[in-house]
Amino acid sequence: MPRPANPLVRESLLDAGMTLFHARGFNAVGIKEITDTAGVPKGSFYSYYSSKNVFAAAVLDRFWTGIVRHHGPILTDPSTPPVRRLVAFFEALTRDNAERGFALGCLLGNLALELSDDNGEARLRLANIMEQWSDLIAACLAQAGNTADDGVATTETTDLASMIIESWEGAVMRGRVDQSRAPYDRFLTVSLPRLLDAVGVSV
Amino acid sequence: MPRPANPLVRESLLDAGMTLFHARGFNAVGIKEITDTAGVPKGSFYSYYSSKNVFAAAVLDRFWTGIVRHHGPILTDPSTPPVRRLVAFFEALTRDNAERGFALGCLLGNLALELSDDNGEARLRLANIMEQWSDLIAACLAQAGNTADDGVATTETTDLASMIIESWEGAVMRGRVDQSRAPYDRFLTVSLPRLLDAVGVSV
Structure with missing residues (x-):
């Protein structure tokens, strides 16, 4: 067409x-x-x-692009130590969710659990966005760790980045069920610091 | 009627x-x-x-009751140390998901992110189930920790239990998007042990 x-x-x-x-x-x-x-x-x-499915893929792209545009610079700000940037990034996402009364969840997570195999195009886009998100966090983690790899993300940092995102998405889910910020607070104060310990850094 | x-x-x-x-x-x-x-x-x-909404609440109850009946005994087995029970419990849930090719996610998580305010009854039931789940994990955590509280769950163990469940649900979400067991494996080998460190126990 x-x-x-x-x-x-x-x-x-x-x-x-x-x-x-x-x-x-x-x-x-x-x-x-x-x-x-x-x-x-x-x-x-x-x-x-x-199709609605192709449209959903474009909507997911737009949502993700908005997050990268609004909050992505936090993750690369050279004036802030890398670990502080990670915390500030998730604090910024928490503020976005607070504006919605914690009632809507994350569009990526919501569609992740609603789209099925019938929605191949949107689901593959979602997998790709989750991978981009992991890479973004991993790049920051690589700079945070006292490693000999010159700040280059490794399988270890990418896995850790994925776990941070997965813990975050689970917190957003529970926040939506309870319409409460409590899961966000415990992610920021306990889950995230404990995972960051894995690269030998503390918040 | x-x-x-x-x-x-x-x-x-x-x-x-x-x-x-x-x-x-x-x-x-x-x-x-x-x-x-x-x-x-x-x-x-x-x-x-x-209504379909009232029915969804009953379906959630049935799903949860099934988990408690099939896997609940793992969490109270006196012949196994409490921390090993927790790992075995999530390993059992991982096997359930493996049988579905990691493609369906957790029914609780799926509905958590799909039900809206229009589905008050089902959403409240879900909040109650998540609380029951946290209490179940917290009771096991309380027995695991070297605390002076005689194995009684505290705010700290309940919060930790919630974080474990939230990390789990996020892993299940990512596993569904990627149709992969990798997020389950990293939950079992990294996220869960790191969170358990908070009660001073190691896997």
């Missing part, structure tokens, strides 16, 4: 999809609701995206 | 709901599909459950 010329419509669809999927999930939201929220005719959806 | 007399129908509905919700989620599965799978007329659903 020819690529439509109006980037504003595409933007509106992605904004609507991100808000609606985050608030209510993938399956509970229909395409008509997305186009209504975006203020465009329902038929135009398929000029931009061949 | 009068309580129907056929417990077998109720069992069939719960079995069908558990299988279908676990495989495809809450919103993707309709009541007709549940009654078809259970082999009962669609209309009979509402003789047993006033």
